[in-house]
Every structure is written in structure tokens, then in C-alpha cells.
Amino acid sequence: MSERSLRGRVAVAGVGETQYYRHGQAPEPEFVLCLKAILAACADAGLDPTDIDGFASYSNDRNDPPTLATALGVKELRFSNMQWGGGGGGGAGAVANAAAAVATGLADCVVVYRALAQGQFGRFGQGPRAPTLSGDLALTVPYGQMSPAQWYAPKVTRFMHEHDVGQAALRAIALASYHHAQSNPRAVMYGRPLTEAAYDASRWITEPFHLYDCCQENDGAAALIVVSAARARDLKQTPAYVLAAAIGAGFRVHSTPAGFATPDLASSHFQTLAPRLYAMAGVGPADVDVVQCYENFTGGVLMSLVEHGFFAPDEAMDFLTLENLIAPCGKLPLNTSGGNLAECYMHGLELQIEAVRQLRGQSTAQVPDVNVSLAAAGPMVTPVSTVLFGSEATL
Amino acid sequence: MSAYLPPGLPIPVPERNGLSAPYWEGLRQGVLKVQRNPRTGLYQWPPQWIAYDDQGFELDWVEVAPRGRIYSWTRVWHPVHPALEDACPYIVVVVELPHAGNVRMLGNLLGDPRQSVRIGADVEAVFEHHPDAEPPYSLAQWRVVHAS
Numbered sequence: 001m002s003e004r005s006l007r008g009r010v011a012v013a014g015v016g017e018t019q020y021y022r023h024g025q026a027p028e029p030e031f032v033l034c035l036k037a038i039l040a041a042c043a044d045a046g047l048d049p050t051d052i053d054g055f056a057s058y059s060n061d062r063n064d065p066p067t068l069a070t071a072l073g074v075k076e077l078r079f080s081n082m083q084w085g086g087g088g089g090g091g092a093g094a095v096a097n098a099a100a101a102v103a104t105g106l107a108d109c110v111v112v113y114r115a116l117a118q119g120q121f122g123r124f125g126q127g128p129r130a131p132t133l134s135g136d137l138a139l140t141v142p143y144g145q146m147s148p149a150q151w152y153a154p155k156v157t158r159f160m161h162e163h164d165v166g167q168a169a170l171r172a173i174a175l176a177s178y179h180h181a182q183s184n185p186r187a188v189m190y191g192r193p194l195t196e197a198a199y200d201a202s203r204w205i206t207e208p209f210h211l212y213d214c215c216q217e218n219d220g221a222a223a224l225i226v227v228s229a230a231r232a233r234d235l236k237q238t239p240a241y242v243l244a245a246a247i248g249a250g251f252r253v254h255s256t257p258a259g260f261a262t263p264d265l266a267s268s269h270f271q272t273l274a275p276r277l278y279a280m281a282g283v284g285p286a287d288v289d290v291v292q293c294y295e296n297f298t299g300g301v302l303m304s305l306v307e308h309g310f311f312a313p314d315e316a317m318d319f320l321t322l323e324n325l326i327a328p329c330g331k332l333p334l335n336t337s338g339g340n341l342a343e344c345y346m347h348g349l350e351l352q353i354e355a356v357r358q359l360r361g362q363s364t365a366q367v368p369d370v371n372v373s374l375a376a377a378g379p380m381v382t383p384v385s386t387v388l389f390g391s392e393a394t395l
Numbered sequence: 396m397s398a399y400l401p402p403g404l405p406i407p408v409p410e411r412n413g414l415s416a417p418y419w420e421g422l423r424q425g426v427l428k429v430q431r432n433p434r435t436g437l438y439q440w441p442p443q444w445i446a447y448d449d450q451g452f453e454l455d456w457v458e459v460a461p462r463g464r465i466y467s468w469t470r471v472w473h474p475v476h477p478a479l480e481d482a483c484p485y486i487v488v489v490v491e492l493p494h495a496g497n498v499r500m501l502g503n504l505l506g507d508p509r510q511s512v513r514i515g516a517d518v519e520a521v522f523e524h525h526p527d528a529e530p531p532y533s534l535a536q537w538r539v540v541h542a543s
Contacts, residue, residue, distance in 0.1 A: 127476035130405050132530075138407035138415070139441055142534055143503050144400050144471055144479055145487045153469035154489045161467070161514050204472035204484075258441050260489045260501045265467060 005280050006096075008395045009103040011232035011239035014045025014225035015353040020188050020344035024119025026219030034063040034115035035071060037221035041111060045225045046236035052225075054079030054110030056098040058090025059347055063115050079107035083247075083385070085255065088294060088340075089378030091348035093385035096245030098226040108227065114349040115221035123217050124148060136257035148296060149214055151256050152380045153206045156299025159266035160208060163313040165302065167208065169320040171199045173298040173334070174212040174341060176325035181338025184364040188218060189342035213298040215340035222349040224356065229395075240356040243372065243390040244280035246273040249382035256381060268303035268379030273386060278309070281388045283372055285309035288388075290333045290358045290367045292351035292375040295340045300379030305332075308376065308386070327365040336365040348377045355389050398523055399503045399536055400485060403478030406528055415442040417456040422533035425522045427461040429498055430454045438496030461520030461535065463490040466499055468512045484508045490518055490537055505538040516540075 017040060018026075018033045026033060042049045050073045055065035065080035079101045083090030091114070098110035118124070127146035128137065137146075145151060159165065178194035181187035194212060202211040232239035249269040254262045264271075278284050285308060293301045293308075302316060310332055311319040319331070327333040337343040337354035344350050355375035357363045371391045378384025409416035421428035430439040432446040433455045445452055467489040474480050486504040491497050504512060505521060518537040525532050 125475060127479075128405055129476070132408045133405040134408055134410040135415070136441055137405075140501055141405050142400075142407050142532075143487055143501055144404070144476070144482070144485055145469075145501060147475040149473075150469060150471055150475075150487065154467035154487070157469060158467035158489075158514070204470070206472060207470045252447065254441075261441055261499050265489070265499075 006099050006103055006242050006245055007280055007282065008241055008243070009229055010099045010226055011229050011241045012224050012356045012389065013227045013232040013235045013237060013239060014041040014047060015356050016040025016044050017186070017222040017346065017350065017353065018220045020186055020346065021219040022188060023123065023217040023219055026117045026119065030115050030117035030120055031063050033117060033219070033221035034068065034113060037115065037223040038068070038072065038111050038113055041223040041225045044237060047109065047225060050075050052109050052111050053077060054081070054098065054101055054107030056081040056094040056110055056112045057114055058083035058094040059087045059114070061114055062121070079110055086378060086381040086383045088296060088347045089381040089384040091294065091352055091377030091385065092245060092375055092387040093247040093377065093383065095224070095226065095352055095387050096247055096385060099242045099245055102226050102228055110226045111223050112226060112349070113221065113223040114347045116347060117219040118217050119219055125217060136255070140257050140260070148256070149209055150206050151259055152297055152300060153209055154260065155265050155267065155380050156208055156297065156302070159299070159303055162266055163316060165316045169302055169316050170208065170213050170298040171196065172320045172322050172325060173295065173301045174199055175322045177295060177335045177339045177341035179322065179326050180336045180365040181342035184337050184343055187338040187343040188216060189338060208299060209297050212341070215296050216345040218345045220344055220346055222346045222353055224353055238360045239392070240359040240373070240389040241392070241395060243283065243388040243394060244277045245385070245387045246277040246280070247383050247385040248273045249384060253382040259380070268300050268307055269382055269384050270304055270307035270376065270379070270386065273384060274308050277386050277388060281390070283388065283394070287372045288374045289370040290327070290336060290373050292335055292339065292355045294348040294351060294377045294379055295335065296379065304376050304379045308374065327363070327367045333365070333367045336363050336367065351375050351377070352387065355387070359389055359391055398525065399505060401478050401482050404476060406530065407532055408530060414444065418442060419532065421458070422522060422535055423524070423531070426458050427520055427535060428456045428458055429495055431457045438498050440498035440500065459492060459495040462540070463492040463518055465489070465512065465514050465516045465518055466491040467514060468504065470508070486512060488512070488518070488537055500535065502535050502537045505536050
């Protein structure tokens, strides 16, 4: 193992979340949700919240570390971190930053958190209302291209065109999330199964995305606690060791509004990251037992799975079937909590938590004998990020 | 021509620092301009202060032929702005300009919004002027060029 590696040095020792709500339905302020998720993660780990000494988040979370630290009575603040750029693509990046801080001695106990009460602030899926716009937004919004679904759709259309991928591949990804949500009482879509017929009959949002290809928007908060591997072994839960983490994007991947200009348009932007990730972990795609893959839109998952090496682009139609994607016995169980589509759009942090629960044997759609658990954040934004978690046996 | 989308969307204006002003001025005159590195011939889009190939700050604005081919597209059915409530569906195309280093631009595809869209189809720009807007502006829209 190279000295410049995270492999086996740190672990997630605690995870927690508030109740998840439809957007606008949280009964408490976003900041309170954030505090409660952090306390839940501490309780899960068996840690005193005042022993937290670092905070890491992403996507310009509104709840800043100094305010959280003072509110919680944290004794000493050592690490105050925001993953810059990429929105939800920073979910694994925030875990990576927390892990790097702990591995290098900057901090001992870092909480990764995300809180979203969209009803209290504003939604992602609405176009800008300003009377005038400049810069990259001026190149898309006047043409009616102004929401994430609209910005990313041409990337997926191009990929589907190049590799002859049909709508059924996207449908299988949506069905897998909804299937798993039916066994997860936390899931906002618990008790609301999705059928092939209902998917097919659902309205277009923007081609090639039907309604069910698009993530929810929700209220709630989630948190996880990163500590050293040695400390994690002394805590309540089975440690989920960080085998590797990677952040990034390739050549000239433009931020979202100018994404149309990105040379490799038909991409989720994990190509350069995945080889680094597997090299640090010392494992390959065939070793991965279960995958949590950020679904802003199903088409991004399609490309993410390809770029993480699970199948070749031209195999997508054969690989992406509901049978292959569901726990416990599918070839590659995917988004086993229901993910952004059907558990909760906690901006993908719920996916990181689910990757940990799979390693602990605590998922509501448990895959047997999980040793390597992958959680990807992003797709189609820049930078994206991925974490590979491993069991004690993988170290 | 009338506008492809209804009025009420945000109006594009150059940045206060003027980075993209030559582009917007060009559109008002019915001319399509992009940046080019005078030292290497590299075409660059969208506008930037520095050339990404040699990191020089001097960039030219050059006129390019207002034609290209469809690289990708989407048809929007769900409006996310009040001005678009009755405007769906509409088509957004990503257009590649092969004669300008394959830079890509974005616009609407004129014609029947339910038409089938073919990736690779040749298109030409149609300048859509909004002289009565405050401030006035123009957009570059696209229409399919049928082989004669």
C-alpha cells in the first residue's frame, strides 16, 4: 500500500438521518433537521457529539460548521470543509475529505452531513426568475434549457444514440430503486410500488426522461461519522472501512449550464476517477458486491455504471434488467435503499449511508456477504466523486 | 420571424466585464462569432478569458459560418418557468460546428416541435431578433437544412 492512500486508515463509525419528507413538509427548520441527523449518527456510533471536531459537507449546504459546532457544544473545531462545485456530485467527495482529514491527523472525528428543507428555501427543479442573465446561463436559459433535467438530457440522448441503448435500460434503473424502497420504511416511496406499465405511461419531463427517471425533491437531513480505523473498532457498530475515495472529472468538463460544450458530452464523468479509485482500493469492478449510484436522472446511472467498469456500453441493454439490479441475488444490486428516486433525495448522502449499512448487514434489502460496497455521487456534473467501502476482511 | 418561445424568459445580457459582448453584438447583426486563439488557430466556446491550449490571454473574435450539425437534443414537455406554461413541447438542440473546431452551441430547433430529430442532421442558424425587449437582444436558433 502506498503511503499516499486512504486504504484501511479510516472508517465510517456511525450513520443517521431524520425522517424523510416530501419537499415542503418538514415540520422543523432545516438547521434543526441537520442537528438531529448529526445526533442520530453519533448515537449510532456511540459517540459523544461534543467530541466531533470536524465538519464536511457539499453543495453549499446552508448549515455552516461554526454554527453547528457552537450549537452542539463541540469542544474544539479542527476541520471545516466544503466540497467545492458539482452539487450532489460532492457527496462522496465530502466523505473523502473527511477521511483525508482523519487519515492525516487534521481531525479525529469528522461528521459528514447534508440538510435540505427545500420548502423553506427553494427548489432545484425550477428555472431562474431573474429578468436578465449573463455568462453561461445566458447561453441556455433563453432557449428554455434551465433545469437539471433539461441540462443533462442531451448527454444521455447522445450516449443512447452512440450505443443503441433503449428506454428499457433507464426503466430498469427506476424500477430497481422503487423495488428496494418497498422494503424500506424510511423511504418516501415506501408502499408506492412502480410497475413497468406505470413507468411507460408516465409523462415525459424532457426526453429521454420520464417522470420516474427523475429524482424526488425532499426535506430532511442525513449524517455519517468518520473516525480512524482503530477508533472505529472500539465503537458500537461494525466499521465500514474506506478502501478508496476519488474526486474529479476529465478534460474540460464544464459546469452545468455550459455542459453542452464539454468535449465528452456523452459521459457521467467518472472515466478518469474510476481507475484511481480501484487502484487505491486494490480491487476491481468484479469485486464490488453492491452499488449505490446517484440518480439525479436514470440516464446518469447508466453512464456511471459503464464508467465504473461494470459493463461495456454496448452491453447495457442486456445488463440493465430489473432481475440483475435487485437484492439479494441480482448480478449487481443497485440503490438498495431506494436511493434518490424512491428513498429520499437527501442529495445522495442517503446512498453513502446505505453503502455502510450493506457492509454492516443492516440494509432493508440486504445483499448476502457484502465485503466491497461502492457509493458514487454525481453523475454528469463536475466534479463527481466515489467512495469504496470495505469490510474488515478486505483489509 | 416570430420568436420560438413566448416572451417572459430572462433576457441574455453581456457580463459587466464584457467577456461575451462581441458574441451578443454579433447576433444582433446576424453574425455568429466565437473565440479563436490567434497564435494556434484553436476555436474556443463558450467565451473565456484565456486560451486553454497555450494559456495566452489574447483571443480573437471571429465570424464563423452559421451552420452546423445536431450533436444531441432534448424535447421539453414539463415547463419549469411561468413563461413556458403553454409552450411545451419545445426542442433544444446541441449543435456542433465542424468548420470551427467542433465547438458546440445550444439553441431551439425550429419547426414542428413534435418532429423527429436526427443526430447528425445539418442545420443552419436563424437569427431571432428581439428589438423591443429591454434591453434588445438576439438569439441564434437552428433549422434543419434539407438536401436540395
